[in-house]
Amino acid sequence: MRCPTSGILSRQREREQKNPMNPTMTTSPQARRNARPQDPSVLHTYETLIVGAGFAGLGSAIRLRQAGIRDIVILERGHAVGGTWRDNQYPGAACDIPSNLYSYSFAQNPDWSRAYSGSREILSYVEGLVRQYELAPLIRFGQDVIELSFDKASRRWLAKTAAGQTYGARTVVMAQGPLSNASFPDMPGIGSYQGHKIHSARWDHGYDFAGKRVAVIGTGASAIQIIPELVKQAGFVKVFQRTPGWVLPRPDYGTPNWMRALFRRAPAAQAALRQALYAAHESMATGLIWRTPASRMLEQVASLHLRSQVPDTWMRRQLTPDYRIGCKRVLVSNDYYPALRQPNAKLITWPIATLSPRGIRTVEGVEHQADCIVFATGFDVSKTGTPFPIHGLGGRLLSEDWQRGAQAYRSVSVAGYPNLFFTFGPNSGPGHNSALVYMESQIDYIVQGVRLVIEQDLKWLDVQEGAQQRYNAAIQRRLAGTNWNSGCKSWYLTEDGFNGSMYPGFATQYRLQMHRLPQGDYSLVR
Amino acid sequence: MQLDLDRMRDKIKASQWALADIDWDAPGRELVTNDPDLYPKLKAFMADLMWIEHVGARGFAAMAKKTPNDTLREIYTYFHAEEQRHANAEMALMQRWGMLDGEGLPEPNINIRLVVEWLDAYADDMPLSVLGSVIPMLEIALDGALCKFLLETVKDPVCHAAFEKINADEARHLGVDFHVLEMLGHSPVYRQTLQMAGKLIDPRLLIGILAYLPLLNRMRDNLVELGLKEERLYEAIRKYRRVGGTPGGLRNPWFQLISRHGGWMVNRRNRLYHVPVDALVRLTGRIPPRLLPQVPSWVHELTWKPTA
Numbered sequence: 001m002r003c004p005t006s007g008i009l010s011r012q013r014e015r016e017q018k019n020p021m022n023p024t025m026t027t028s029p030q031a032r033r034n035a036r037p038q039d040p041s042v043l044h045t046y047e048t049l050i051v052g053a054g055f056a057g058l059g060s061a062i063r064l065r066q067a068g069i070r071d072i073v074i075l076e077r078g079h080a081v082g083g084t085w086r087d088n089q090y091p092g093a094a095c096d097i098p099s100n101l102y103s104y105s106f107a108q109n110p111d112w113s114r115a116y117s118g119s120r121e122i123l124s125y126v127e128g129l130v131r132q133y134e135l136a137p138l139i140r141f142g143q144d145v146i147e148l149s150f151d152k153a154s155r156r157w158l159a160k161t162a163a164g165q166t167y168g169a170r171t172v173v174m175a176q177g178p179l180s181n182a183s184f185p186d187m188p189g190i191g192s193y194q195g196h197k198i199h200s201a202r203w204d205h206g207y208d209f210a211g212k213r214v215a216v217i218g219t220g221a222s223a224i225q226i227i228p229e230l231v232k233q234a235g236f237v238k239v240f241q242r243t244p245g246w247v248l249p250r251p252d253y254g255t256p257n258w259m260r261a262l263f264r265r266a267p268a269a270q271a272a273l274r275q276a277l278y279a280a281h282e283s284m285a286t287g288l289i290w291r292t293p294a295s296r297m298l299e300q301v302a303s304l305h306l307r308s309q310v311p312d313t314w315m316r317r318q319l320t321p322d323y324r325i326g327c328k329r330v331l332v333s334n335d336y337y338p339a340l341r342q343p344n345a346k347l348i349t350w351p352i353a354t355l356s357p358r359g360i361r362t363v364e365g366v367e368h369q370a371d372c373i374v375f376a377t378g379f380d381v382s383k384t385g386t387p388f389p390i391h392g393l394g395g396r397l398l399s400e401d402w403q404r405g406a407q408a409y410r411s412v413s414v415a416g417y418p419n420l421f422f423t424f425g426p427n428s429g430p431g432h433n434s435a436l437v438y439m440e441s442q443i444d445y446i447v448q449g450v451r452l453v454i455e456q457d458l459k460w461l462d463v464q465e466g467a468q469q470r471y472n473a474a475i476q477r478r479l480a481g482t483n484w485n486s487g488c489k490s491w492y493l494t495e496d497g498f499n500g501s502m503y504p505g506f507a508t509q510y511r512l513q514m515h516r517l518p519q520g521d522y523s524l525v526r
Numbered sequence: 527m528q529l530d531l532d533r534m535r536d537k538i539k540a541s542q543w544a545l546a547d548i549d550w551d552a553p554g555r556e557l558v559t560n561d562p563d564l565y566p567k568l569k570a571f572m573a574d575l576m577w578i579e580h581v582g583a584r585g586f587a588a589m590a591k592k593t594p595n596d597t598l599r600e601i602y603t604y605f606h607a608e609e610q611r612h613a614n615a616e617m618a619l620m621q622r623w624g625m626l627d628g629e630g631l632p633e634p635n636i637n638i639r640l641v642v643e644w645l646d647a648y649a650d651d652m653p654l655s656v657l658g659s660v661i662p663m664l665e666i667a668l669d670g671a672l673c674k675f676l677l678e679t680v681k682d683p684v685c686h687a688a689f690e691k692i693n694a695d696e697a698r699h700l701g702v703d704f705h706v707l708e709m710l711g712h713s714p715v716y717r718q719t720l721q722m723a724g725k726l727i728d729p730r731l732l733i734g735i736l737a738y739l740p741l742l743n744r745m746r747d748n749l750v751e752l753g754l755k756e757e758r759l760y761e762a763i764r765k766y767r768r769v770g771g772t773p774g775g776l777r778n779p780w781f782q783l784i785s786r787h788g789g790w791m792v793n794r795r796n797r798l799y800h801v802p803v804d805a806l807v808r809l810t811g812r813i814p815p816r817l818l819p820q821v822p823s824w825v826h827e828l829t830w831k832p833t834a
Contacts, residue, residue: 365545
């Protein structure tokens with residue numbers, strides 16, 4: 001792996017320091033508050049601006065630099081890297097994809113402590129990427145982008161931040177992450193509750209759960225990791241479930257020392273394991289994405305898993321989904337069901353009527369009093385809008401273009417928004433394999449696009465409207481036959497049932513389509 | 527009866543109440559506890575009523591699994607919980623009147639117990655056409671009618687406060703029940719009839735019918751024992767035919783069967799029906815409780831406590 005030379009980095013820093021209007025010079029909070037919008041004519045124009053310093057943003061920076069794109073800035077709204085893994089540090093937080101697959105193929109880590117590592121270890125891996133690839137100088141922390149506009153005259157994007165600064169760049173990579181925003185749900189009476197409130201994505205590490213009555217709202221991917229840990233710590237835990245999920249057993253194990261040693265000495269062995277894991281997850285697509293005999297088999301496995309851990313028939317009924325496996329995100333856990341059966345835990349499936357000052361009132365008329373409510377209610381996934389206004393050619397607004405559902409070409413480019421590239425864009429979500437496999441394909445595709453703009457000195461590179469429409473018509477046709485569109489409500493779908501989130505196919509198919517940027521489908525304006 | 531289900535769901539959500547909304551310690555309990563004639567009969571009646579609500583709750587739980595309509599599924603999920611709330615409120619009244627022995631649940635009569643067993647074992651296997659046709663009968667005849675009888679007999683203001691809320695819920699339940707009954711009759715009659723004929727030879731359903739028939743007669747006997755006129759129960763059963771007899775309802779063969787059975791039930795002179803069913807009541811009364819399996823765990827969700 002090639003790393004950038006320190007000389008280049010020094011030159012970049014030097015260039016920034018020479019520019020009195022350089023946003024990075026206004027460092028104190030007071031100075032940032034007083035900062036007036038810079039004159040765009042004197043702004044430094046980066047080759048690439050990346051929004052977000054999580055997995056996608058850092059991975060993009062690494063691959064762009066390896067491809068020779070040097071002048072990069074990463075705007076990060078937080079004060080540390082890691083994105084979703086920085087934010088999701090709740091007890092028990094872990095990835096439900098094996099770490100050897102949930103990591104970059106170009107930056108394998110031989111020292112994963114477990115098959116499914118916890119969030120702290122994943123965050124350490126992300127931080128390690130920053131060190132290994134010397135990315136720190138590129139990152140501007142505390143820069144929350146609030147608006148992005150394409151300036152046709154100067155053929156560059158201008159990014160305004162909440163701190164009052166403006167950054168200019170020829171190309172932009174959107175790597176803000178689909179699961180980066182979380183807020184308390186809009187539930188009746190939530191303002192009246194007087195106890196402690198914690199959101200799973202913004203964990204309060206200072207709160208002592210010992211002896212406390214805790215209510216957990218939600219039974220999704222975060223909740224089923226939190227609940228077993230809370231049951232160990234708290235006095236009593238009540239779990240409020242709206243819809244049960246299909247839960248498969250998690251083949252987790254501690255990595256033996258010999259394996260780590262082997263991976264250190266022979267990276268090919270780790271690559272082989274990664275390939276095996278990739279193939280195993282690819283095979284799951286046949287059951288999770290489409291309704292096939294494999295779906296029934298997976299449902300049987302999940303049902304047996306439930307039966308083996310929950311003897312009571314009524315509780316099993318409560319925990320058995322009435323939708324196809326794969327329609328919502330499939331969960332993996334070995335300790336969720338046993339946790340619910342502990343004497344200090346109770347599963348509650350009555351609908352929530354309202355929150356009250358002392359707890360949660362459910363429709364069966366009982367007020368479940370709680371010292372603390374943990375909201376494991378997921379993320380504010382933007383399915384039709386964008387996290388901030390994005391103005392493209394002619395002042396068009398992306399949120400308006402996406403009013404009826406987000407659409408892009410190959411999930412990366414959107415017509416009318418030239419030189420702008422999305423990671424985790426529309427219809428790029430996997431339901432069965434590692435998101436990072438998809439992300440790597442997107443990044444390599446983006447690198448081709450950015451290189452095209454920079455090396456050929458294009459005014460812009462814009463996907464053709466027709467190509468985008470054809471691509472999306474095909475995607476939606478294929479989605480119609482998938483489990484995601486089979487009738488259940490999930491965060492994959494908009495209120496109208498439009499699926500702008502998931503990619504209807506194997507990861508291999510996705511990788512193949514992302515292998516080459518087809519210039520014929522783009523307008524290259526010189 | 528046509529309903530806008532979305533508006534009904536919103537109305538249901540906006541009409542929620544909790545046990546804590548009622549002052550269970552307010553004055554008036556002596557109006558029941560100081561009446562030695564009423565007290566023991568009312569204790570048995572309340573236990574039956576509470577269990578009927580609970581049975582209704584389980585029926586709605588099964589229906590929520592069956593309906594293909596998202597809104598209706600959500601409504602049934604609410605109704606399941608609301609029936610449970612009614613049972614909890616009735617149990618809270620029993621607690622107020624000192625009718626609960628310690629923390630234990632009141633014992634249901636044997637016929638309710640058999641229906642509970644059947645529901646637990648087979649309700650989820652029954653099609654919506656069966657459940658959607660029989661639940662309105664249970665609601666209108668047992669649940670609704672019994673509540674009315676109670677209010678005429680008991681003067682305790684807390685009981686009236688509780689039942690004002692319960693009856694408002696029940697009115698919405700009946701509205702949806704009869705709307706679904708109407709909807710169920712919309713498919714071709716020959717198809718409905720064939721499906722019914724197929725279902726009627728399903729032993730699971732036959733066992734359910736054997737549990738259901740003596741339940742009605744048992745409840746009639748209990749009412750008579752309480753000093754109430756059985757004619758009031760019959761009026762409620764006739765109401766099922768009257769309200770459900772819409773064009774769609776009349777095309778629903780399950781409605782036809784259940785309402786016809788109601789006709790047999792309300793006619794005491796129909797010896798062909800009452801002699802064997804009364805015999806079933808007596809027979810089931812002889813089943814030793816120890817032969818029955820343990821009550822399903824959902825029964826233990828009942829509580830009279832407003833907070834937990």
